[in-house]
Amino acid sequence: MNTRAPWRVIPWLALAVSAFGIGWWLRQQMATLPVASANPRARVTSLQEYSPKQSYTVALAPGDSASPVSMDLMQLFYSVFKYVEKQHVDYTPEQAKPMAYGAVRAMLQSLNDPNTRFLEPEEARLLQEASRGTYYGIGAALTVVRRVTQDIERRELTVICPLPNSPAEKAGLQPGDVITEIDGKWVIAYDLFRQVQRSGARGNELVKALEDARKRVLAGLDLRKALNALTNKSQGPMTLTVRRGNATFKVQVTPAVLTVEPVTYRLMSGNMGYLRIVQFNAQTPESLKRALAGLGNNLRGLVIDLRNNPGGQLDSASQVAAMLVKSSALALMETRQGENKRRQPVPTSGNLRVKAPMVVLVNQGTANVAEALAVLLRDKAGAKLVGERTFGDGLVQTFIPLPDGSAITMTTGKFLTLSGGDFHGKGVYPTVTAPTVPKQGHDLALEKAVSILRTTRA
Amino acid sequence: MQKRRLSISGIAPLLVTLAFLLGFFYPDMRSGGIRRALYAAQTVPQRVNLALQMEQDVQQGYLWPVGLYWDVLSRLRSQYYQPVNEKQLTYSAIRGMLAALHDPYTRFMDPSEYRSMQEDTRGDFFGIGAQLQEKEGQIVIYRPIEGSPADKAGVKAGDVIVEVDRKPVAGMRVDEVVKRIRGPRGTKVELTIRRKGVSNLLHITIVRDLITSPVVYAYMEDEKLGIGRVRLEQFNEKCDQLLVQKVRELESKGLRALILDLRYNPGGLLNVAVDVASRFIDNGVVVLIQEKNGQVTRLYAERGRALKPYPLVVLVNEWSASASEIVAGAIRDNKRGIIIGETTFGKGLVQTIFQLQDNSAVAITTAKYLTPSGYDLNRKVDPEGREIKRGGIQPDIVVKQSEEMTDIDDRAHDVQLQKAVEYLREKLTSAKVASTP
Secondary structure: OHHHHHHHHHHHHHHHHHHHHHHHHHHHHHHHHHHHHOHHHHOOOOHHHHOOOOOOOOOOOOOOOOOHHHHHHHHHHHHHHHHHHHHOOOOOHHHHHHHHHHHHHHHHHOOOOOOOEEEOHHHHHHHHHHHOOEEEEOOEEEEEEEEEEOOEEEEEEEEEEEOOOOHHHHOOOOOOOEEEEEOOEEEOOOOHHHHHHHOOOOHHHHHHHHHHHHHHHHHOEOHHHHHHHHOOOOOOOEEEEEEEOOEEEEEEEOOEEEEOOOEEEEEEOOOEEEEEEOOEOOOHHHHHHHHHHHHOOOOOEEEEEOOOOOOEOHHHHHHHHHHHOOOOEEEEEEEEEOOEEEEEEEEOOOOOOOOOOEEEEEOOOOOOHHHHHHHHHHHHHOOEEEEOOOOOOOEEEEEEEOOOOOEEEEEEEEEEOOOOOOOOOOOOOOOEEOOOOOEOOEOHHHHHHHHHHHOOOO | OHHHHHHHHHHHHHHHHHHHHHHHOHHHHHHHHHHHHHHHHHOHHHHHHHHHHHHHHHHHOOOHHHHHHHHHHHHHHHHOOOOOOHHHHHHHHHHHHHHOOOOOOOEEEOHHHHHHHHHHHHOOOEEOOEEEEEEOOEEEEEEEOOOOHHHHOOOOOOOEEEEEOOEEOOOOOHHHHHHHHOEOOOOEEEEEEEOOOOOOOEEEEEEOEOOOOOOEEEEEEEOOOOEEEEEEOOEOOOHHHHHHHHHHHHHHOOOOEEEEEOOOOOOEOHHHHHHHHHOOOOOOEEEEEEOHHHOEEEEEOOOOOOOOOOOEEEEEOOOOOOHHHHHHHHHHHOOOOEEEEOOOOOOOEEEEEEEOOOOOEEEEEEEEEEOOOOOEOOOEEOOOOOEEEOOOOOOOEEOOOOOOOOOOOOHHHOHHHHHHHHHHHHHHHHHHHHHOO
């Protein structure tokens, strides 16, 4: 009888183990259940639905659905909202929207990444129009550059490049210019209090410095307000304070509405083609096709001007790349998968249309996918890069519209060259250095490019 | 044998149940041990309720702060270039959501902030006896409590705290500064102070101690005409009785007109404010408490407690807050006296603290005080701290305090007090003229 006892225990043990399993499984189900079944509005979208075709889509990796921890967090957020809704003395349903916006804005701000931010519907609309080639405001591609000096982090509103014939160009803004003030209001770029505290000032000097800092911050514009002021529809003339290198000066700019023709071209003497790509928007591939047709099939050489090209949509740049060079990929894109990074090629699509030797003009206003394209043309088509070191912006920004018309832009990855080179924060160095600002009507970089092409055997 | 078989089949189902529970609470145990699991077990009904309620709400479709937050968090989790800390993101989202209410007193406390708040109110720590207030980004002393360590060390109302123990406080919140000032009884803290009219910074060392309750002070401002003044430092339990006692003292000296001095009084208990107001208002509303959905509760003056209806002036300044503002507003709206001084601080709010699932908490303004005429005295600010509405009680006669006044007892320079005395003198003498035709 005794020897049979262990055998009797086994079914119970098996039962216990499966009970453990069932308990664990049930808990997982409970954790994910509310989201899964409450899907229609809470988890408002699946990614595909709301990603516009032109934006850089990274597919949701499997296993990205709600994990138990996040479920707890959602309940936490929900509880706070419920308490406010039920208990706060001044709460009205109209506040739900500003609260939602406030939550998302603060959440994105806490990432400490100036390029990841929330856009209210109007801001989102302006950005979308800009991606179609219509700009409001000063007409310059702007970005926020992070720099750390003396342990103080600065986020400076920086001009990537002025667009052709824009108010910014007329005012003489150049790539790399930092806008420090708008109509005398400081564009808040760093923690001034911290700087004052570290300045070593003591006593009355410190008191005065803190007082000044307080006034300056209270009167200042945060980056969001500053960006809005520079890309606003209806604005009178404004005065910008600009820092270029070590010099600081003021310029007057009158904002306007600007439509950008993405590609311009002309045939130069000796059957040389000149092609300027201003940005990569939805019209750029078509516009390029027309330009190449206009230049004809028997070019002896082609100068591709990517100066002051801030980049644009990945899709557009991929199509452009396919027309200019034989390569299955434009660049590599590094994205995150869980805790790891993964690299994927960005495929090109379209037919090769250029057989002539090429030279590419670049300058400090050549940024993002334009930099990637320049490297591709250098590596795969043997094109020399003429001009200056490029801007060095390799981050992939994804524009994600949200159901109510607002949107977020988010850093989702980084471009690397096909050989794995990282140009973010460094820029791409030209093969041949040449000044890119025309002097006395002479575009020295272009002249250099033409002379290089003359000596090239096709 | 029979016995043993029975015991196996008796214990085994229990073991199976235990295994099930172990499995169910395994995630909690893994993240926070047995205590966390027990807490989770306790709150299961609550959580199930919450989850069901959430599901219902979301399907009704009106809860889109939650939806939007979740949508963006999901995208960050799957697509953002760097790994993200979802908990910190959620805390930031909650803070941002609450900031949109434009109510600085409705705020989120993460578990560590909540814990230190609880420690503060438990009274394990001792202070210096001075209330602090943030004003335009500066930490300013409201008023040192009379007889407190701060008072004895020479700290004065309006002093700006620049450093605590030689560490700058610029950009810090009041509660952070308070935390740094407080400490064990008998230990020292050094404040660096900037004082109006003093060119050098002052370094003042103060010994922390238990803070005893403040009191009511009485002064005879004009013995000939019988103009007396009572000054209330704060509304605590003893306040009402002391007020009566002090007024009796003044009456024995021939009191005929009264100044109620509420300057630098940061408030206190609501019921005490009603008691104090009842000493001046015999029949009428003292304060309206507006709750959610505009529901309004009237608090009436307690009949039969009023002092003699002396001509009355209430002195206030920008540091008079909460209960002080209630009393001043009640006296004005009941036309019982006039207000002289400067616009008051503008705070008449009640907060309730709700503890949340993960031991964080949220303080929510659940009610607010309106004066009997329905005036909302609350100051409003935007999320960046800029003022949208000034709020506060506007005096009938605005008198800015003299720059030369060094101390609340510096009567020679106290132009607000002088104005009050002058007003009552006029009132008393013109009443005399009227009554002797």
